[in-house]
Every structure is written in structure tokens, then in C-alpha cells.
Amino acid sequence: xxxxxxxxxxxxxxxxxxxxxxxxILDKAGCDFEYEFADAGLxxxxxxxxxxxxxxxxxxxxxxxxxxxxxxTPVGEGFTSINVSLRKKFGLYANVRPVLSFKGTQARxxxxxxxxxxxxxxxxxSGIGQxxxxxxxxxxxTSVITKQGAEQITxxxxxxxxxxxxxxxxxxxxxxxxxxxxGLFLKTAREVSLRYPDIKTEEMIVDAxxxxxxxxxxxxxxxxxxxxxGDILSDLCAGLVGGLGMAPGANIGKDAAIFEAVHGSAPDxxxxxxxNPTSVILASVQMLEYLxxxxxxxxxxQAVSAVIAEGDRTTADLGGTHGTTxxxxxxLDRL
Numbered sequence: 001x002x003x004x005x006x007x008x009x010x011x012x013x014x015x016x017x018x019x020x021x022x023x024x025i026l027d028k029a030g031c032d033f034e035y036e037f038a039d040a041g042l043x044x045x046x047x048x049x050x051x052x053x054x055x056x057x058x059x060x061x062x063x064x065x066x067x068x069x070x071x072x073t074p075v076g077e078g079f080t081s082i083n084v085s086l087r088k089k090f091g092l093y094a095n096v097r098p099v100l101s102f103k104g105t106q107a108r109x110x111x112x113x114x115x116x117x118x119x120x121x122x123x124x125x126s127g128i129g130q131x132x133x134x135x136x137x138x139x140x141x142t143s144v145i146t147k148q149g150a151e152q153i154t155x156x157x158x159x160x161x162x163x164x165x166x167x168x169x170x171x172x173x174x175x176x177x178x179x180x181x182x183g184l185f186l187k188t189a190r191e192v193s194l195r196y197p198d199i200k201t202e203e204m205i206v207d208a209x210x211x212x213x214x215x216x217x218x219x220x221x222x223x224x225x226x227x228x229x230g231d232i233l234s235d236l237c238a239g240l241v242g243g244l245g246m247a248p249g250a251n252i253g254k255d256a257a258i259f260e261a262v263h264g265s266a267p268d269x270x271x272x273x274x275x276n277p278t279s280v281i282l283a284s285v286q287m288l289e290y291l292x293x294x295x296x297x298x299x300x301x302q303a304v305s306a307v308i309a310e311g312d313r314t315t316a317d318l319g320g321t322h323g324t325t326x327x328x329x330x331x332l333d334r335l
Contacts (some may be wrong), residue, residue: 003034003064004030004032004033004034004291005033005034005035005036005063005069006033006034006035006036006063006065006066007035007036007038007056007059007060007062007063007065007066007067007229008023008035008036008037008038008066008067008068008306009035009037009038009039009040009066009067009069010039010043010068010069011040011041011042011043011058011068011069011071011072012041012042012071012072012263012267012289013045013069013070013072013263013264013265013266013267013269013270014069014265014267014269014270014275014324015068015069015070015071015261015265016069016071016267016325017270017271017273017275017277017281017324018275018276018277018279018281019067019069020075020263020283021281021324021325021327021328022067022281022283022284022294022330022334023035023067023329024328025284025300025303025332025335026140026284026288026300028332028335029295029299029300029335030042030296031142031288033294035185036059036063038053038055038056038059038060038095038107039053039056040052040053040056040068040071040082041073041265041324042071042074042078042163042249042265043296044056044074048094048252050114051071051073051079051082051144052082052085052086055323057089057225058199058233060086060090060091060256060258061121061160061256064255064257065256065257065258065259065287065290065291066256066257066258066259067258067259067260067280067283067284067287068258068260068261069260069261069265069280070260070261070263070264070266071083071265072150072264072265072267081090083251085129086258087120087121087251088121090253090255090256090258091121091150091253091254091255091256092120092121092251092252092253092256092257092258093121093153093155093156093199093249093252093253094118094119094120094152094156094249094250094251094253095117095118095119095120095230095234095248095249095250095251095252096115096116096117096160096250096251096282096286097115097116097117097118097230097234097237097241097248097250097262097316098113098115098116098240098247098248098250098286099112099113099114099116099237099238099241099246099247100112100241101113101207101241102223102242102246102304102305102308103111103305103308103309104239104308104310104311104319105242105246105318105319106181106242106310106317106318106319107240107241107242107246108240108243109118109217109218109240111218112217112218112239112240112241113221113238114217114220114221114222114223114237115160115164115221115222115223116223116230116233116234116237116325117153117156117157117222117223117225117230118153118184118224118225118226118227118229118230118231118233118234119149119150119152119153119225119226119230120223120251121149121284122144122145122146122149122180122226122227122230123143123144123145123227123228124141124143124226125140125227125228125231126143126144126227126304127143128142128144128303129141129142130142131173134256140254143178143181143228144181144184144186145181145182145184145226147184147188150184150185150188150189151188151191151192152195153224154171154189154192155189155192155195155201156252157169157222157224158192158193158195158196158199160222161196161199161221161222162186162196162199162237165207166221166222167199167200167221168199168200168201168202168220168221168222169193169196169200169202169221169222169223169224170201170202170204170209170220170221170222170224171186171189171193171198171201171203171204171224171225172204172205172206172209172223172224172230172233173177173185173186173189173203173204173205173206173225173226173229174205174206174207175205175317176198176205180225181226181293183225185225185226186203188332189203190203206225206229206232206233206294206330209223209233210232210233210236213222213233213236213237213281213295214236214331215228215238217237217240220236223237229296234247234249236261241319242291242317242318243263244262244263244264244279245276245278245279245317246278246279246282247262247263247282248261248262248279248280248281248282248283248285248286249261249262249278249283249286250283250286250287252289252290257284257287257290258283259286259287259290260283261279261280261283262279262283262311267275267295267296271321272317273323273324273325274323274324275315275324276314276315276317276318276324276327277324277327278304278308278318278327278329281300281304281331282301282304284300285297285300288300293323299335300331300335302334303331303334303335304331307327307330307331307334312329312330313325313326313327313329314330315327
């Protein structure tokens with residue numbers, strides 16, 4: 001039986017060091033993957049003169065599964081977001097952002113277990129109709145929501161909820177004000193919800209959702225929403241469990257999936273052996289679950305959980321004094 005080949009994009013800044021940690025852990029867990037490495041972001045710009053080389057796109061297309069470190073898109077220089085480009089190119093319509101409480105973090109809450117499912121290709125991030133008037137006094141952007149896109153993402157959310165034994169899906173919207181776009185999303189989500197009578201459905205306006213997540217986050221289970229709202233809410237949820245360093249992300253389409261650390265490339269600490277690799281390690285756990293390797297996924301998650309709970313060689317953001325390599329070794333020791 002041939003080995004599964006994974007495309008690996010180390011990324012920028014701290015990306016290569018945290019990706020290296022994740023790969024060592026996958027190997028130690030006996031996942032037996034082959035890796036094909038590809039460049040993107042500033043590292044690719046320096047090597048190849050472009051942020052997203054064709055070879056990288058070809059490898060993502062060929063292998064279907066990608067593990068990605070944080071990428072940097074130069075700001076204010078006319079470059080399109082690399083992450084947005086990847087989502088559009090490969091039809092990665094579902095952004096899946098789970099957050100889970102780990103004992104030993106400096107988080108303000110305990111017992112949080114929420115999955116935010118964000119539509120990944122439409123809405124305010126579709127990039128349509130962006131323009132600024134000649135006098136610089138007026139700016140416009142167009143939000144596009146389609147019934148197909150709304151149905152696809154809400155069906156994904158309910159199917160995931162059912163598969164994972166989740167009890168409730170919260171549809172988050174702003175249909176009271178944005179009656180056309182958010183209204184269509186809500187109407188479509190309601191229609192989809194009728195096909196899942198075994199799962200409780202609630203509807204919530206986005207601003208109320210933010211307040212309730214802060215006040216009573218334990219009341220949430222699965223959240224499904226549009227692109228902009230999902231971007232904001234998923235970061236808010238990460239804050240409930242200790243920050244972006246504890247939050248992985250998956251971008252899933254019909255034919256491809258990219259698993260990633262959701263935090264930035266942190267160039268200020270790159271090369272200093274300070275970064276917490278947990279986000280990308282948990283992204284690799286998501287990848288294992290996607291591939292049906294639940295036993296391996298549970299092994300890795302339990303090892304990470306034990307390291308953090310015991311404060312064994314943890315990084316500064318987790319209250320420790322150690323770096324990336326020591327933290328990684330602590331996880332390896334438990335595997």
C-alpha cells in the first residue's frame with residue numbers, strides 16, 4: 001500500500017519551525033506520510049519572484065491534502081491575500097475553526113468546546129466591486145451571497161454536527177439590517193435546518209452572539225455564519241481558550257483541504273526558538289481526523305494536552321520559560 005503524500009507549505013516567519021515540530025510529531029505518532037514541500041508567501045517571493053508559484057498550486061492540486069504554516073501577504077503593495085487566493089482557486093468553501101479548553105493555559109474560561117464554521121468564498125471577502133472615488137472621499141465594496149453558497153455551508157455544518165454527535169447549531173446573521181444578503185443566508189439556513197430534526201437550531205444576530213460568547217460561551221456548540229462574521233467570531237472564540245496559539249483551522253472543499261495555523265507569521269520572534277507550535281499541531285490533528293485517522297489524532301491531542309496541563313517545557317504564552325524545540329520534545333516524549 002502506497003504512503004499518503006501531504007503537501008507541506010512551511011510559510012514565513014515562525015512557520016518553518018512550527019511546521020517542523022508538527023511533522024516530527026506526526027512521524028513519531030506513526031502516521032507514515034510522505035511530504036512534498038512547497039513555497040508560498042514572502043519566502044516564495046524572495047526565491048521565485050511570486051507569492052504563490054505554479055509549482056505550489058500543482059502540488060496542492062496533486063496531493064489534495066496540505067499542511068500550511070502562516071503566510072505573509074505584503075500590505076499596501078497591491079498583492080491579493082494568499083489565503084483568499086487559495087480558497088478561491090481550490091473551492092475551499094468551508095473554514096472550520098474548533099476551539100477546545102486545555103487545562104494549564106492562561107485562558108479565562110474552562111470547558112469550552114465550540115466549532116465555528118465560516119463560509120469561505122463569498123460575502124464581503126469576495127473582492128467584488130472594490131473601488132475608491134477619484135477624490136478619495138468615497139469607498140465601496142460589494143457583498144455577494146448566493147443561495148448555493150449558503151446551502152453548501154449550512155449543510156456542511158449540520159453534517160459535521162451530526163457526525164460528531166453535536167447537539168446544536170447556531171445560525172449567526174444580521175438579517176434585521178442586511179435584509180438582502182444576510183436575509184438570504186438566514187432563509188436558506190432555515191430551509192437546511194429542517195432536514196436535521198435531530199439537531200437543535202437557534203438563530204442569533206451577530207452582535208448579540210459576540211456578547212453571549214463572552215458571557216456564557218458554554219452555551220454554544222456549532223456556529224455557522226458568513227465570511228466576515230465568521231472571521232471575527234472565530235478569533236473571539238480563540239480568545240476564550242487562550243488565543244490564536246491554541247486555535248487550528250481547516251479550509252475544506254470538495255476535492256482539496258488545507259490545514260493551517262491561524263495566527264500570523266510573527267517575524268519578530270522568527271528564528272529565536274520561542275514560538276508555541278500548538279496551533280499547527282492541532283491543525284495536523286484536524287488533518288488526521290479528516291483522513292479518518294481518529295486514533296492517531298486522539299494520541300497527538302492527548303500528548304499536547306498532557307504537556308500543557310503539567311506545564312512541562314511550555315512556552316511563554318502558556319506560562320512557561322521554554323521554546324519551540326523543548327515543547328515539541330515534551331510532546332514527543334509522551335508519544
